[in-house]
Amino acid sequence: MADLMLDLLLVAALVWTAVQSLTTPNLFRGVVLFIVFGLFMALSWVRLNAPDVALAEAAIGAGLTGALLLNGVGHLREKRRDVSI
């Protein structure tokens, strides 16, 4: 029962973070939600008995991709600031 509850919560969190990260108008918020989505995804892989995939997802999907996206947002912001000055 507790397992089922955990899985349902995980699925709900996955869908919610996915929808939010795609629909939010704030880019930074979107990226952070994407990283959170990646971490939930890693947890789901653990629940599916695939710890190898979970490790790869956490390290590459959430970590490296998230860092790259954050970097991109930073560059966009810098550019916007330059334009506004």
Place this chain on the structure above:
Amino acid sequence: MKGLVRRSVITLCIALGSLLFWAILELPESRVHLAEQVTPKLAISGVTHPVTAVLLNFRGYDTMLEVAVLFVALVAMLAQRGTRNELHVTAEHRSSIPSHLQVLQWLARVVVPLMILVAGYLLWAGAHRAGGAFQASAVLAAAGVLLKLADMLPVRTTLGPASRSGLLGGLLLFFIVAAAVMPTAPQGSLLQYPHGWAGALILLIEAGLTLSLGLILARMFLLLADDIPSSDGEE
């Protein structure tokens, strides 16, 4: 008009989603049972974790080609970048640390040694549980990225001999092992390790791969992150 487009897009997405959902439920039962083929041979693979056994023993050439693809991708990125950003030098010789980096630098000093330790553990653990070269190298690459973000990693625009051999070393080691085990293997098989040597050879290959893949991934990140011409010097 806009509302109509949005509504039709949402309807299409829901239809596609339910179609995919239905397709997954209707999947025919697989006729290939890989787990049953791997488990009996696990004892001779040199490792006790099935995923590592498949990746580095039963399908070793597959992994070799994957690493080659990553390396070629990096070479393509380096070539595409060309000399465009040759003058873009990161601020490595600042006299005082900017205030917004102080916390990050402190964090990097604490976390990076731990990350290297974790990478080593993941590499070692790959033999008997989840882990292995790819995960370990991702952690190493993340450590490199953290150092770069904290402005503690002097990044040169050209590759020196040390970083060149570091980037290529793992793949080269893999090739050398593949060539060395060829005479003992039966005709027509690639990467068949000699009996009793499998464990040691896998560990050797994985250690090389961890280092090289970590460097490759980190270098890819740095290239991508540095590629956008920015106003770094004006701070």
